[in-house]
Structures are given as C-alpha cells and as structure tokens.
Amino acid sequence: MDINEFVEMSLGRWRSQRSTHHLAFAHFEEVTSTIDIEALPTEDSKVIELCKTHDIDPQLACSPFKMSWEGESDWEEEETMAGSTILVPIPDRKNLTKGRLLREQGYAETIPSIGEYQIGEDGTFLLVTKYDRAAAEEKIWFATPNLRFRVSLIKTSNGQGVTTASFSSEIRSLNNK
Amino acid sequence: MDINEFVEMSLGRWRSQRSTHHLAFAHFEEVTSTIDIEALPTEDSKVIELCKTHDIDPQLACSPFKMSWEGESDWEEEETMAGSTILVPIPDRKNLTKGRLLREQGYAETIPSIGEYQIGEDGTFLLVTKYDRAAAEEKIWFATPNLRFRVSLIKTSNGQGVTTASFSSEIRSLNNK
Numbered sequence: 608m609d610i611n612e613f614v615e616m617s618l619g620r621w622r623s624q625r626s627t628h629h630l631a632f633a634h635f636e637e638v639t640s641t642i643d644i645e646a647l648p649t650e651d652s653k654v655i656e657l658c659k660t661h662d663i664d665p666q667l668a669c670s671p672f673k674m675s676w677e678g679e680s681d682w683e684e685e686e687t688m689a690g691s692t693i694l695v696p697i698p699d700r701k702n703l704t705k706g707r708l709l710r711e712q713g714y715a716e717t718i719p720s721i722g723e724y725q726i727g728e729d730g731t732f733l734l735v736t737k738y739d740r741a742a743a744e745e746k747i748w749f750a751t752p753n754l755r756f757r758v759s760l761i762k763t764s765n766g767q768g769v770t771t772a773s774f775s776s777e778i779r780s781l782n783n784k
Numbered sequence: 785m786d787i788n789e790f791v792e793m794s795l796g797r798w799r800s801q802r803s804t805h806h807l808a809f810a811h812f813e814e815v816t817s818t819i820d821i822e823a824l825p826t827e828d829s830k831v832i833e834l835c836k837t838h839d840i841d842p843q844l845a846c847s848p849f850k851m852s853w854e855g856e857s858d859w860e861e862e863e864t865m866a867g868s869t870i871l872v873p874i875p876d877r878k879n880l881t882k883g884r885l886l887r888e889q890g891y892a893e894t895i896p897s898i899g900e901y902q903i904g905e906d907g908t909f910l911l912v913t914k915y916d917r918a919a920a921e922e923k924i925w926f927a928t929p930n931l932r933f934r935v936s937l938i939k940t941s942n943g944q945g946v947t948t949a950s951f952s953s954e955i956r957s958l959n960n961k
Contacts, residue, residue: 624810626803628953630931633801635814729904750937750946754807758935758951760927769927774935774951776805 608730609703610696614670616749617644620780623678627773640678640688642777647671653693657709661721663697671695696724708734740764753779785907786880787873791847793926794821797957800855804950817855817865819954824848830870834886838898840874848872873901885911917941930956 620643627636647654649668658665675691690712698706704726711719722736722743731748742762749755757775762768797820804813824831826845835842852868867889875883881903888896899913899920908925919939926932934952939945 622810624805624807624812626805626812626814626951628801628803628951630801630953630955633799633816635801635803637803637812637814639810727906751944754946756935756949758933767928769931772933772951772953774803774805774949776807776949778807 608726610698610706610724610726611670611703613726613730613732614644614646614672614696616752617755618646618672619644621755621777622780623676623775623777625678625773625775627771629771630769638678638688640676641780643673643675645673645675647673647693653711654695657693657695657711657719658697660719661709663707663709667697668695669698669703708736710736738764741770785903787875787883787901787903788847788880790903790907790909791821791823791849791873793929794932795823795849796821798932798954799957800853800952800954802855802950802952804948806948807946815855815865817853818957820850820852822850822852824850824870830888831872834870834872834888834896835874837896838886840884840886844874845872846875846880885913887913915941918947 620641623640623642625638625640627638628634629636649665649671651671654668654671655665658668671694673691673693677689679688692711695709696706697709706724708722708724709719710722720736720738722734724732724734726732729748731746734745736743741764744760744762746758747755755777757777759773759775760769761771763770797818800817800819802815802817804815806813826842826848828848831845831848832842835845848871850868850870854866856865869888872886873883874886883901885899885901886896887899897913897915899911901909901911903909906925908923911922913920918941921937921939923935924932932954934954936950937946938948940947
C-alpha cells in the first residue's frame, strides 16, 4: 500500500470511539466523535502555503487532505471539541511508502508539525512526530475497508517514556454528507 | 525476536488498563487488572496434559507459562474477575517465530483453544484463534521493556466482521510478589 492508496481508503465520514489511558495515574478518558476526511486539490492555496512554511516545493505534495472532527468527551460534558487541520504528504523521491507529513497543527502542541511516515508491508501506517518537549507516535491500520484502528502514543521528548496511550476504533459512517 | 525471548520479556507482574469498544453500540467498557505471568517447566504435569489433549508431543513445547489475572470492571463493580490459564507455545520446526499456541481456556469461549502465532520483524506478536462461532485476533508489542500494548479483536466466524475491539496498556509492576 502506498500513501495515495492509504489516503484514498481513508476518505469519507467516520464514527470514532477513542479511549485514552493516562498511564501514570491509570486514568481512563473516553471520547466519541465524527471525523471527516476530504481530499484537497494539490493546487489548494492552503496546501501551497503549508508547503512554503516548511520550505518545501508544493509540486512534491501527494494526496493532500483535510481532517475535521467534532466530539464529546466524558470529561467535560458541556464542551464539544471540534477542529480541523490540513495534512500534506511529501513522499520520498521514488518511494511512495515513506516520507514526511506536514500538518497545520499538531496533537501535542498547537504549532505546525512535520512528521515522518512509513507504511509497512502489512499496510500499517506509522507516523512519528517530534515536538520540542514531546514526541508522538501514531499507528493506523485497516481491519476492513470500513473499519480502521489507530493507536496514538505521547512520549517524552527523549522517546524513552510513554505518558499517554490512546486507541480509536473508526467505523465508516453510511450516512455520508 | 523469537517466542522464547517474547515469553521471557513478558514474565512478571503487570498492571493493566483495558478499554473495550463494543462497535455496534459504540459502547465503552473499562477494566483495570493485575496480570501475573510465570514460567512453567516443560515437564509440568498440566503442560504435558494440555499437549496430550491436542495430540501433540510434549517435547515440542517451548517456554510454557501460566497467566493469572484479577480485575475490576466498571460494568459490575461488585464482581471481581479473576482467573488463570496455562499457555504452551509449539513452534514450527526450525522456526521459533511462528507456530501454534495451546491454551487451557480461551477468551471468547470456555473451551480449550489452539491458536496460530507469528512474531513480525518489528517484534509484534500476532495470535489468531478460530472458535466455532467466532475468531479472535490479538496483537501484543513492547513499547519499552516495562510497557506493552495489546489490541484484541473478536471477529465473526467468517473473519469478515469485527464485533469487539479492545486495547490494553500493561505496565510492569515494581512491586513484584
């Protein structure tokens, strides 16, 4: 599987169940959300802008997409968490299974991020993103075309310790927009 | 990593946080538990008995172990779930990364089970077990020597649908017995 196929399989509306484990306190957090993943044209002005922010030639971009979410946490019932971000894969030359992923805004920090992705032989997408004071590792794989799983780890910046682990089950919604 | 190394790394006491997603109903279940994994001698009478149940020569067994657990679910607060089982790896000849795993009692049914395991190049242990009316798939991997993760899926017997997905974070307990 290459990055274009992976993005293609991911397009659509997903209903997500996410459980987060705060490891030091053995604390659980649960979130249900709706996630929309939409293809963007490579000539989209925001895609071009994001590439330029990172001094990357926009012509290297493959299958850029927009991800939006709207969810409810069991922690703060009155707060609806919503947001969206733009993601732009920049495959390594001649290798579509490996490269960089530009992101408007990261999970662990509210600044733009650039991660390294790799798609394994079993089709698992692995993304490693380093921030100033933390690192994030995300694994995404499809169980069926309509069900994907995601394991996300937040690590200390030296990569040794894991502070938070979360698991998402994402089911394709048949009620597309 | 071969099966002997994988079992060796797994020995000890673990504190587990487990989240289960019942996919059809978007229902969450949380369990915290203590898991003890102890090596058994290959000449243990229960190991020999389990091999004989499956018509397997007990001399083929590698690194048999006992797994015990005691946990509390958020579903039934007054009930403490406890149990133990014996597991016996039977590696394929000349290949310690692949083989069968005998188990006194399975997750999905209360009868002895026999699964097929495989340890991938990235060290992920994958176990697939077929039952009469369901199939179980379990992935276990180490993030550090003291932290392992486990994703378990319960599938319909044809292997097409996933009914339940669960995620466990298992931290080595420093208060060993």
